[in-house]
Amino acid sequence: MAEELPDFEALKRQTMMRLTELSVMDEEQRIAIFEMVKDGSLTVEEAVAEVKRTRPKIFTGLKFLGSSPALRPRKQDDAAIASVVSKAHAALKKAKPTKINLVASTLGIKLETAAEEELIENNAIHTIIHAAPVPGSSKLFAIVVLQSRMGLVFTDIVQVAKAKEAKELESVIRDRRTAARKAALAATSASSPASGSTTSEGAADASKDESRRPTLAASQPGADAQGGDDDSDELLISAHMLHYVGSAPAPKDKGEDAVLAAVEALREQVKEKRGPKAKEVTVQDATPAMLVISTEGLKIVDLASKEVVSTSFIKAISHQQVFGGKKAEFFCFIEVDDRRSAIDCHVFLCDRGVKKQADTIYNDVIIAVQEARKRLGNPFRPAASSRNQQVGGAAPILAPLQVPRRQLRPIKAIGAGQFGKVYLAAYGDEDDEEVATTTATSDPAAAGVDLRAVKLLRKSASSEDKVEFLREAETMVRLGPHENLVRLMGVVVGRLPLLVVLEYCQYGDLSDVLKACRKKGMQLRFAEQLHLIKQLASGMQYIASRGFVHMDLAARNCLLHRNSVLKVADFGLTHKHDEGKTYYKQRGVLKLSVRWLAIDAFDHKIFSEKSDVWSYGVTVWEVFTYSKQPYTGNKLQEVLKMVRGGHRLSRPSRCPEDLWRIIASCWDRDPRRRPTFRKLLRGLEQVASAHASDDALQEVRDVGGLLNQNLTEQIKVLTLKKKKKSSVADPKSALMKGLTGVVDEE
Structure with a gap:
């Protein structure tokens, strides 16, 4: 019989009484074990095993200056990292420090407030790309964390009491990172299937060179990111720290009057919160954020939670606007969401300490559009330099789901996942010489059209990302089908980019x-x-x-x-x-x-x-x-405080x-x-x-259909065919011309 949830309080009493058994261990080990068992979630035996596995090292009496975001460097070499650390150091020089404890283990690096043990940061060890003293300051220590989905790195600056403590911290983190890598490689080797049992794209697509496939663990980030013209990997343009006011419906998809109407709506919301005397939007009414501009689109990252709160694809942006005066400057852009028939204007309050920030953002968006045009192509096309790849332990269970890559034809990007874009695609056989255009009816299958949602793994993804990407598909297979779970329809895993093919749900999240x-x-x-x-x-x-x-x-x-x-x-x-x-x-x-x-x-x-x-x-x-x-x-x-307190x-x-x-x-x-x-x-x-007799309990309508009655008719399934790239003579006046539509293959 499966063990039920533990009685945390009873377990806590039992384990705390047994801590005397640990007197033979050194002080640091005892502290680590005590921290693990004091809340009752682990027994002493489990905590001892966990300490041996993760090797935590606790540093007390440190001070945390803060975390500074920056655009992810294209090359993560010493010079690029040094520049990131230097800028973070300058940005945090005047920050008010917080007393903290730091725990370094093979799992990651955790920062907690010293007084109340509140979690500040907890980053997985494989996301740590740099950990060393700040150049020119022996008592400051920099930890650079890669957040690949955001396109950012965050640099945490920690102050130690003595210079030798910084050296010790560097040595411990290096040791834990090395141990974690070795453990990951050992786990990958142990889970890899025997030769001949791998999932092969060749089984469905007649790919060759079966015997020369490297394991996923051997694949390096960015190995196939160079060359080619498809848009499966984004090109980062810039990142800007500002304040996100929010979004509001716009009356139309272009024009200064449309932007001003949305801004006025947000001003009215501010008045409702602060009272009628509030005349202007200020930083107190907005959220500190990073606006990340790339060929993929515009990402808005909440700096407090370090979460992506919104992603707007380049093809969905119909207009951008800069306006303001002496007191405030705003950058705005309009996004068209054809799945929900919505037109929204996103409004940002610029940092007045950054000269002409709004103009810079405006020009960077133009650059992103121009670069996106150059990269148009079939995102599902296999990378020329990629050979067939063994998918490790996931292969046997995914083998029956392998589908031919050539039968997936991308229509348009419809979302952004943790590992890359999500595309709407048509699935089925095609005549490569023909261009077939089919309008989907209320039942696409009736028109001979099978629509799929296809998750794509960026070519620049890390080995850990590749494993996690396929683990989700493996989990879906083990869960099995249910009418209220999205269905896994297939996988393409023989060559990069890896694809996971899902049931298409028309109205999105x-x-x-x-x-x-x-x-x-x-x-x-x-x-x-x-x-x-x-x-x-x-x-x-x-x-x-x-x-x-x-x-x-x-x-x-x-x-x-x-x-x-x-x-x-x-x-x-x-x-x-x-x-x-x-x-x-x-x-x-x-x-x-x-x-x-x-x-x-x-x-x-x-x-x-x-x-x-x-x-x-x-x-x-x-x-x-x-x-x-x-x-x-x-x-x-x-x-956390509110919920723990009963709120x-x-x-x-x-x-x-x-x-x-x-x-x-x-x-x-x-x-x-x-x-x-x-x-x-x-x-x-x-x-x-x-409530059966209530007026409220009426017939259930098609909610998504009410939002956009014409969406089904708007879905065009196009077989990709090479087209000439169009040029834009005046990028500012024709900035968004032709961006909303299908993917074109060069």
């Missing part, structure tokens, strides 16, 4: 759909909201029944298809329960979404059906608030009391008292019965 409803003033019926959350519970109940935990449930990780069909997606963090248990114990470093995270998951690193139930409750809250941010206005550390999300005004009682039970501090998904489904059925 649920969070964006809900936001679009809010911006358009479209109110969902209670029956429709209930329909969505019942499907969500059904999909999650299936995941739990298979002995898995999702670990990242949120509206942004659910997809909406025609007829308001909801499907759970994004299984990158999903894990099988530990052997003989009903939960998964996190042992590495993961970037988790705190606002959706259960207390037991954050404090004890225990993930179970009950932690997913907590996240489910937050996701239901999103449905009824039209995807407002949970605990909005509070920083992540404040959220919970409040009932949305249109959520019935009987349903809210069920949802509130998802947030019980004791996970054993939270309902299972099976019990939640029964409760939701009772709510539906109780």
